[in-house]
Amino acid sequence: xxxxxxTVKDLTKKFGDFTAVNNLSFDIEKGEVFGLLGPNxxxxxxxxxxxxxxxxxxSGQAWVNGYDILRNEDxxxxxxxxxFQDPSLDEELTAYENMDFHARLYRIPKNERxxxxxxxxxxxxxxxxxxxxxxxxxxxxxxxxxxxxxLLHEPKVLFLDEPTLGLDPQTRNHLWDYIHRLNQxxxxxxxxxxxxxxxxxxxxxxxxxxxxxxxxxxxTSEKLKNDIGGDIITIVSSExxxxxxxxxxxxxxxxxxxxDSSITIGLHNAEKHVAQIVNMASESGVxxxxxxxxxxxxxxxxxxxxxxxxxxEEATGKEQMRMMQxxxx
Amino acid sequence: MDIVxxxxxxxxxxxxxxxxxxxxxxxxxxxxxxxxxxxxxxxVAIPGMEQGYIGFIIPGIISMSVLFxxxxxxxxxxxxxxxxxxxxxxxxxxxxLEIMLGQTFGGAxxxxxxxLMIFVLSLLIGLEISSIPGFLIAIVxxxxxxxxxxxxxxxxxxxxxxxxxxxxxxxFVIFPIFGLSGALFPIESLPGWVRYxxxxxxxxxxxEGIRYGLLGSSHIDPAICFVILxxxxxxxxxxxxxxxxxxxx
Ligand SMILES: Nc1ncnc2c1ncn2[C@@H]1O[C@H](COP(=O)(O)OP(=O)(O)OP(=O)(O)O)[C@@H](O)[C@H]1O
Ligand SMILES: [Mg+2]
Numbered sequence: 022x023x024x025x026x027x028t029v030k031d032l033t034k035k036f037g038d039f040t041a042v043n044n045l046s047f048d049i050e051k052g053e054v055f056g057l058l059g060p061n062x063x064x065x066x067x068x069x070x071x072x073x074x075x076x077x078x079x080s081g082q083a084w085v086n087g088y089d090i091l092r093n094e095d096x097x098x099x100x101x102x103x104x105f106q107d108p109s110l111d112e113e114l115t116a117y118e119n120m121d122f123h124a125r126l127y128r129i130p131k132n133e134r135x136x137x138x139x140x141x142x143x144x145x146x147x148x149x150x151x152x153x154x155x156x157x158x159x160x161x162x163x164x165x166x167x168x169x170x171x172l173l174h175e176p177k178v179l180f181l182d183e184p185t186l187g188l189d190p191q192t193r194n195h196l197w198d199y200i201h202r203l204n205q206x207x208x209x210x211x212x213x214x215x216x217x218x219x220x221x222x223x224x225x226x227x228x229x230x231x232x233x234x235x236x237x238x239x240x241t242s243e244k245l246k247n248d249i250g251g252d253i254i255t256i257v258s259s260e261x262x263x264x265x266x267x268x269x270x271x272x273x274x275x276x277x278x279x280x281d282s283s284i285t286i287g288l289h290n291a292e293k294h295v296a297q298i299v300n301m302a303s304e305s306g307v308x309x310x311x312x313x314x315x316x317x318x319x320x321x322x323x324x325x326x327x328x329x330x331x332x333x334e335e336a337t338g339k340e341q342m343r344m345m346q347x348x349x350x
Numbered sequence: 351m352d353i354v355x356x357x358x359x360x361x362x363x364x365x366x367x368x369x370x371x372x373x374x375x376x377x378x379x380x381x382x383x384x385x386x387x388x389x390x391x392x393x394v395a396i397p398g399m400e401q402g403y404i405g406f407i408i409p410g411i412i413s414m415s416v417l418f419x420x421x422x423x424x425x426x427x428x429x430x431x432x433x434x435x436x437x438x439x440x441x442x443x444x445x446x447l448e449i450m451l452g453q454t455f456g457g458a459x460x461x462x463x464x465x466l467m468i469f470v471l472s473l474l475i476g477l478e479i480s481s482i483p484g485f486l487i488a489i490v491x492x493x494x495x496x497x498x499x500x501x502x503x504x505x506x507x508x509x510x511x512x513x514x515x516x517x518x519x520x521x522f523v524i525f526p527i528f529g530l531s532g533a534l535f536p537i538e539s540l541p542g543w544v545r546y547x548x549x550x551x552x553x554x555x556x557x558e559g560i561r562y563g564l565l566g567s568s569h570i571d572p573a574i575c576f577v578i579l580x581x582x583x584x585x586x587x588x589x590x591x592x593x594x595x596x597x598x599x
Binding site: 074095098110112122127128 | 435
């Protein structure tokens with residue numbers, strides 16, 4: 022028996038020759054909100070599927086709430102609540118009936134069932150529409166219902182796979198508040214996946230950045246950002262290689278990276294160096310299209326570790342598909 | 351048992367809610383009953399059948415209705431797969447056998463209701479049942495057909511990715527099962543080799559059982575029908591739960 026909420030050791034999943042999850046190891050403490058941040062296809066959902074016993078790992082081990090995911094499936098299932106990335110409600114039933122089905126499935130005693138369902142539907146503000154068929158619900162309402170349902174049997178660990186994908190900013194904020202409160206008030210351990218930097222930043226105590234099935238960085242958002250070296254200056258230039266050799270000599274630079282269309286420079290007190298950089302560039306006759314300074318974000322952390330930006334445009338495409346799927350009926 | 355009931359309740363709720371499906375799936379059987387029944391009633395004479403050809407095919411049409419409804423109810427698991435609801439059930443701390451049994455009984459119940467609707471319609475057009483115990487016997491046979499073929503549908507659905515294969519199954523499995531069952535013609539009148547096929551068709555025993563129950567006479571001994579159909583039902587439930595256990599999403 023381990024004391025952590027989740028322990029993952031060398032977890033690997035292969036689909037044929039393709040390795041979707043590659044030797045993942047991490048530890049989640051009780052009461053922690055832990056984020057898996059990564060682009061499409063990084064292996065986040067596959068990891069969640071293995072931890073929730075829906076998929077057998079190819080190799081490696083994991084424990085959830087102290088139970089082995091391979092040997093103690095039933096105990097693991099009792100310990101967790103899960104909100105899948107894709108919709109998983111019965112649209113032909115009402116919200117209340119969906120909740121009731123879940124309550125019975127998790128053997129919640131009859132005398133508690135109704136009270137708990139009402140309580141949770143109130144929490145996600147669906148109480149008034151509880152007798153409407155789910156097919157008449159909006160995407161945000163469905164998501165809230167799924168979260169309420171995942172909490173019904175009072176899980177020790179809550180899995181949220183892209184909980185706010187495809188929601189408008191307002192609903193998203195709303196959900197963030199719920200998730201935060203759940204963790205604060207009930208002490209539920211939460212593992213969530215996302216490719217929204219802001220979401221990871223706002224909710225998670227610690228974040229694992231995952232790309233191509235591997236963890237490339239794992240720490241608090243604060244530390245991850247500090248580790249890439251102070252502020253960030255992004256310069257767009259048509260002669261970025263020349264620019265690189267010009268600014269390379271600048272004192273106080275922590276790191277400098279050349280990307281597809283820009284150069285990023287990590288250094289402290291960036292404001293003070295901008296003028297100097299511009300001067301150096303014009304003296305050497307290197308054109309500068311634009312220059313900007315910002316405090317590092319998780320996006321920069323991702324860029325730093327992978328050399329790519331997290332591809333949000335793909336995410337948008339996928340969101341649209343998801344929304345289409347939801348409104349298909 | 352609670353879990354089985356939970357799944358059963360959901361199936362029945364969904365069924366009673368979709369009135370259009372309920373009425374829609376009556377269309378074909380009622381059509382056959384009226385067209386074949388009244389159309390051929392004066393032309394076809396079946397020996398020993400007091401209620402004429404129409405009386406003869408009523409049990410067949412009831413079986414057909416139960417058969418189609420139950421196979422369809424089983425195959426609906428594919429919808430659950432596609433719309434994601436299946437994950438909700440599979441991730442719960444319950445055994446797959448319980449889920450499968452709940453689905454099976456749910457499907458069988460809807461099929462039974464569908465069969466009873468045809469039965470009521472038949473009373474309206476003049477069917478006279480032989481006795482109340484006979485009616486109960488007919489119900490038992492309807493239930494057996496319902497359970498076995500819902501389980502069969504679940505077995506198929508467990509191996510299918512989407513509804514594309516559905517037509518194939520309907521045309522090459524379900525229609526032959528119906529056509530060969532002696533629902534529309536007496537087994538005796540068939541040439542030898544077709545008769546063997548008929549006797550291999552599990553639905554034959556369902557049709558004959560219902561026929562015995564409703565009309566008081568049948569070609570095959572109802573006790574034999576019961577034993578064979580029960581055996582088939584157990585086989586199908588076993589087969590269905592075996593495949594459902596290995597379902598992947
Ligand atoms: N059943 C499967 N068979 C084959 N490949 C799979 C299967 N499931 C997932 N994959 C592959 O594994 C990789 C990881 O998929 P996964 O769904 O875990 O990504 P993700 O990080 O959740 O991405 P997203 O942000 O798009 O949800 C993908 O390349 C995907 O194509
Ligand atoms: Mg995913």
